[in-house]
Amino acid sequence: MPVRFSDPIWQKPRTATAFQSLFPAGRCVDVVIVGGGIMGLSTALHAARFGLAVQVLEAGEIGNGASGLNGGQVIPGLKYDPDWLLEHFGLERGEALVNFAASTADTVFELIRDERLAVPFVRNGWIQAAHTETALKASANRDRQWRARGADVRLLSGTEIATMTGAQGYLGGLLDRRAGAIDPLAYTSELARVAAAAGVKIAERQNVMQISKNAGIWHVSTESGAELKAKAIVLATNAYTGGLLPGLAETIVPLHSFQIATAPLSSNLAAAILPEGQAVSDSRRILVYYRKSSDGRLVLGGRGRMALPNGPADWAHLERALLRLYPALSDVAIEKRWFGRVAMTPDHLPHIHEPEKGLLAVVGCQGRGIGLMTALGERIASYLSSGDTRQLPFPVSPIRPIPFHAFRQVGVAATIAWYRMLDAFER
Numbered sequence: 001m002p003v004r005f006s007d008p009i010w011q012k013p014r015t016a017t018a019f020q021s022l023f024p025a026g027r028c029v030d031v032v033i034v035g036g037g038i039m040g041l042s043t044a045l046h047a048a049r050f051g052l053a054v055q056v057l058e059a060g061e062i063g064n065g066a067s068g069l070n071g072g073q074v075i076p077g078l079k080y081d082p083d084w085l086l087e088h089f090g091l092e093r094g095e096a097l098v099n100f101a102a103s104t105a106d107t108v109f110e111l112i113r114d115e116r117l118a119v120p121f122v123r124n125g126w127i128q129a130a131h132t133e134t135a136l137k138a139s140a141n142r143d144r145q146w147r148a149r150g151a152d153v154r155l156l157s158g159t160e161i162a163t164m165t166g167a168q169g170y171l172g173g174l175l176d177r178r179a180g181a182i183d184p185l186a187y188t189s190e191l192a193r194v195a196a197a198a199g200v201k202i203a204e205r206q207n208v209m210q211i212s213k214n215a216g217i218w219h220v221s222t223e224s225g226a227e228l229k230a231k232a233i234v235l236a237t238n239a240y241t242g243g244l245l246p247g248l249a250e251t252i253v254p255l256h257s258f259q260i261a262t263a264p265l266s267s268n269l270a271a272a273i274l275p276e277g278q279a280v281s282d283s284r285r286i287l288v289y290y291r292k293s294s295d296g297r298l299v300l301g302g303r304g305r306m307a308l309p310n311g312p313a314d315w316a317h318l319e320r321a322l323l324r325l326y327p328a329l330s331d332v333a334i335e336k337r338w339f340g341r342v343a344m345t346p347d348h349l350p351h352i353h354e355p356e357k358g359l360l361a362v363v364g365c366q367g368r369g370i371g372l373m374t375a376l377g378e379r380i381a382s383y384l385s386s387g388d389t390r391q392l393p394f395p396v397s398p399i400r401p402i403p404f405h406a407f408r409q410v411g412v413a414a415t416i417a418w419y420r421m422l423d424a425f426e427r
């Protein structure tokens, strides 16, 4: 992975091991999964539990992709609210999709509990903080729709949100108590550990270079010379998708999300900033998201430049956002800066493709993939085991490259500049 400057805060558990386990070349396994992030590992774990022989191949180390680099906010739901999903997908599929979307955070926290994953977490909710009257109305609408379905959400007044965040500038917001925050690298490492314990073979530093089909059997070869045969392949490469499957990389726009972490906060600051430990995203189009980490730092993320960063100056916009929210942090050092890639799709929904029988690809987490990819992995495993498409919450769609994909950097930069201007002027 071409990283120029990145120094993440998250740590693997001390007990984490390297994975170098490969099935013998002659054996035809049930599934080869390309990509050892949350999607690949959740699919692998559940597929093994269904009795399938599974091989995971990861180009780098487990957690090198977005799964080990993200903000750790476990938020249920999709970009769209229940009414939109029902209108768009129809009553039956829409209802199933709403229930799936509602369950994604539960899936993560139940996995942590049931598999005894060594993952630091809190489950005190997520705040979507409104900075304008328009955003507040959107929060009220979201609150109404989810509350009608019995979800544990509620609207926050300006006074409540000021107390709960300690931040300046919000008019109110939505508190979703189904959500929480985890250490994402520990979660990804622990998923790998339990998947391996369930019989999955995982091999790191196996960059898959080619896939092909011969007489109904898939053949997979890696840069370092491993050769595998499989009845099915799952491409779980998301924003790090390369050229393995023609056209797939052109269906997504990979964006950079940058993050900063302060030094551990003093007890006074820690008591004033997010005292109950909620995670927050604000309502701007170019949003920032933040939370406290288990070692007491404030971690804040947001959009970063499309080119690879060169040094700390490339995170300066996030430091300004941090001080706008929390002027009291002006003397607290920023100790860590890092970034990762997020896969966006034009319709802001994840896509499941099956261009040929036995070849599945899942892309497009829209920056909210911890719960989504964990839950989707379980469904993909169930589909692999049963062949029943009703297991898939999203319809299988054709691979449709985005027109003018090669010019995406220009388009994204122009859109961001426009959104920043709207964010600045909207009331």
Ligand SMILES: Cc1cc2nc3c(=O)[nH]c(=O)nc-3n(C[C@H](O)[C@H](O)[C@H](O)COP(=O)(O)OP(=O)(O)OC[C@H]3O[C@@H](n4cnc5c(N)ncnc54)[C@H](O)[C@@H]3O)c2cc1C
Pocket (backbone or CB within 6 Å): 034, 035, 036, 037, 038, 039, 040, 057, 058, 059, 060, 061, 063, 064, 065, 066, 067, 068, 069, 070, 071, 072, 073, 074, 075, 206, 207, 208, 209, 236, 237, 238, 239, 240, 241, 242, 244, 257, 258, 259, 301, 339, 340, 341, 342, 365, 366, 367, 368, 369, 370, 371, 372, 373
């Ligand atoms: C900075 C940042 C902050 C985020 N914050 C949040 C958040 O707070 N909450 C949330 O829910 N989501 C967040 N996300 C999104 C979330 O991290 C992703 O949706 C999720 O991790 C995607 O998981 P994945 O397994 O699909 O992809 P990844 O974790 O990216 O895994 C893909 C893997 O495929 C591997 N790969 C690629 N090509 C090959 C190949 N040819 N051979 C072998 N392996 C290959 C890569 O090395 C990589 O490890 C954030 C993302 C980023 C980058």
